Amino acid sequence: MEKQTKIYGIRAIIEAIESGKTIDKLFVQKGLQGELFKELNQLIKKENITYNVVPLEKLNRLTQKNHQGVVAQISPIDFHDLDSLVLQVIESGATPLFLLLDQLSDVRNFGAIIRTAECTGVHGIIIQKKGGAPVNADTIKTSAGAVFKVPICKVDHIKDAVFHLQASGIKVIAATEKTDNTLYDVSFNTPCALIMGAEGKGISPSVLKAVDEKAKLPLLGEIASLNVSVACGAFLYEVVRQRR
Structure with a gap:
């Protein structure tokens, strides 16, 4: 490896x-x-x-x-250019599915998310150049090598990526508890991108203001939140279910 x-x-x-x-x-x-x-x-x-x-x-x-x-x-991987990747996915005829990680800091969560993204057909993962978890040996190990299969893009600011995706006809959906909508109320059948926030902090307020839709997971127990990689898996498999 x-x-x-x-x-x-x-x-x-x-x-x-x-x-x-x-x-x-x-x-x-x-x-x-x-x-x-x-x-x-x-x-x-x-x-x-x-x-x-x-x-x-x-x-x-x-x-x-x-x-x-x-x-x-x-870094052990080469990062992709966001503009080129978005264009390539659109031209391929596939329904785009992107994942944005807003300053996620734990390398093991990052690795687990990359692994799930590869299994659910995500076309690209977008991270910020500064403030997020690096792609290192722990990320590679936790991702089970998926880090070499899913294109990863680095941008100066997540908000810039949101605007670029929206300008390319891709709906941006935030996974956040700050909404009444659950993920089952949202349509993932059109070109879309999902944003997951940092552990503890969630999605930054300025990014949250820029999104098209917000959705949360229904939590039936007493604990108020899920681990971010588990939450991401639940969202991505709802996308898979709707698109089948």
Whole structure:
């Protein structure tokens, strides 16, 4: 099974960024200077890559190699372009089904959702570049390898993706308890996208304002909410049931 790749050395990391690799984590030695680092620093700013400034000891623990003061972890998958993916799905003649994850933070929930998405025919998963769970070894393991089969897109803001999907004729439905509608009151037979919120916080208010419809799961017990990956599974299988 493919694992998250660790790379080190300023030149190697510059080349990785320039070739379009997704940097999940970047560690930079405190006080690092020099012309080559200046070049890397400009690239980091240009590509809006977040990084952690750490002491030398931390970098030495990450790798025994000559790291030159920088160590990065590259995502094990290539991310897809949202515009191209939406167009491709529409042109294929299939009824689009997308899944948006609004800053979901737990990698195991993320992996479980990707696995369910693959089993239910989701055409693409959309996540935010910052603030969400990374695609790492735990995500891959929990997804049972589905992470390599379902296209994943990264966007600057989930709200931008909502507007883009709506402009492409795709209805956006939020899974939220802030509604009287249950998922059984909603039609999933047309092109649609489902938004799941973060653990604890749910869907952010600004995203919730932009959606076309809201739906909740009927909860018959005393506990007020389900685990997000379980809730996502219930929603996606209702889509499958309606579309059969």
